[in-house]
Amino acid sequence: MPGIYLHIPFCKHKCTYCDFTSFPDKLSFAEAYMACLYKEIEMRGEQLKKETIDTVYFGGGTPSVIDPSYIYGAMKQIKKCFNLSKNPEITIEMNPGTVSEQKIALYKKAGINRFSVGLQTAIDEQLRDLGRIHTAHEYLYCATLLKGENFSADVMLGLKGQTKEDVRKTIELAALSGASHISMYALTPEDGTPIYTDYLNGELPDGDEVRELYDYGYELLKKHGYHRYEVSNFAKKGKESRHNLNYWRRGEYIGLGVSASSFFYEKRFTNTFDLDEYMKCILSGFLPVIESETVEKEDAKFEFVMLALRTVYGISSKKYKEAFGSDWRDDFKDAYQKTREYLTEEGDITRIKDEYLYVQNQILTEYMNG
Numbered sequence: 001m002p003g004i005y006l007h008i009p010f011c012k013h014k015c016t017y018c019d020f021t022s023f024p025d026k027l028s029f030a031e032a033y034m035a036c037l038y039k040e041i042e043m044r045g046e047q048l049k050k051e052t053i054d055t056v057y058f059g060g061g062t063p064s065v066i067d068p069s070y071i072y073g074a075m076k077q078i079k080k081c082f083n084l085s086k087n088p089e090i091t092i093e094m095n096p097g098t099v100s101e102q103k104i105a106l107y108k109k110a111g112i113n114r115f116s117v118g119l120q121t122a123i124d125e126q127l128r129d130l131g132r133i134h135t136a137h138e139y140l141y142c143a144t145l146l147k148g149e150n151f152s153a154d155v156m157l158g159l160k161g162q163t164k165e166d167v168r169k170t171i172e173l174a175a176l177s178g179a180s181h182i183s184m185y186a187l188t189p190e191d192g193t194p195i196y197t198d199y200l201n202g203e204l205p206d207g208d209e210v211r212e213l214y215d216y217g218y219e220l221l222k223k224h225g226y227h228r229y230e231v232s233n234f235a236k237k238g239k240e241s242r243h244n245l246n247y248w249r250r251g252e253y254i255g256l257g258v259s260a261s262s263f264f265y266e267k268r269f270t271n272t273f274d275l276d277e278y279m280k281c282i283l284s285g286f287l288p289v290i291e292s293e294t295v296e297k298e299d300a301k302f303e304f305v306m307l308a309l310r311t312v313y314g315i316s317s318k319k320y321k322e323a324f325g326s327d328w329r330d331d332f333k334d335a336y337q338k339t340r341e342y343l344t345e346e347g348d349i350t351r352i353k354d355e356y357l358y359v360q361n362q363i364l365t366e367y368m369n370g
């Protein structure tokens, strides 16, 4: 069953590491943008109404920066235009600097049952460095409002001056505040972002230092009862993100909004990254797609293997055979032989050994060559 992703591209302020499609100075467009998004939901709904939707995800940008009635309206539109499964997972990303009790109440009324909160770090100085608009204390306030809810906290590694003690404080804040899921990502300094200068100046921890922080964080997360199900994602039992699992299982998804991408019927579509163009297209009655491609069988096989090996669930030979009619170990004979020492096999499942999951990218590179 496919998932729906909705991109809300507005933010209060641009973070120093951000290269997402997000506009810190265009909040006044929110009403017009959301009207277009409702229209796009309707257009895609007409095309895909027979699909049952199992997950909905509001990402951004900062979905919690706009008036919550727009999110409520989007959910109403999704319910009208698509079939939702009996027990869908509906997530919204929230920035702790933009939350209130009323907002959360309206999200819940709209059917949202999972919240993804950007904590990043418990150290206020590092939050300031990242250009985040909130403090650790504001995160705690947000977590208090979410008490008893299913919520995830994002934390980052590889920050300027970050020590193990900082990682400990951050993970403990996330864990003790009741997060059922924690995403622990290494910062990727992207060219063109302000933080890239820090990277060029050698002010950020290097690869080995980040690895040490990761290993330390991983041990702490285990201690707090989170299991790793993907290299950067940790959950309490049963609280894994179904929306992301669908991506990693090469499931179909419908992306709506500026810069969103979709994958269904073995085709991939990308919407325009330009806000004006997005709205003009929709208002003229066209889908705002700037790129579409059919995924060839050989690429589909590679995607299947690469995505499955990212998770601790690994590749199921049976599922691969059902999808492609062959054995993945034959299709990727050379890569499989070269990477065998990093893999573990149990029944029909092959996965990367725990100790090598962090360096999965190096292992997966072999599969690019078939």
Ligand code: SF4
Pocket (backbone or CB within 6 Å): 010, 011, 012, 013, 014, 015, 017, 018, 019, 020, 022, 060, 061, 062, 095
């Ligand atoms: S809140 Fe998120 S999307 Fe917005 S600027 Fe910061 S990192 Fe980018």
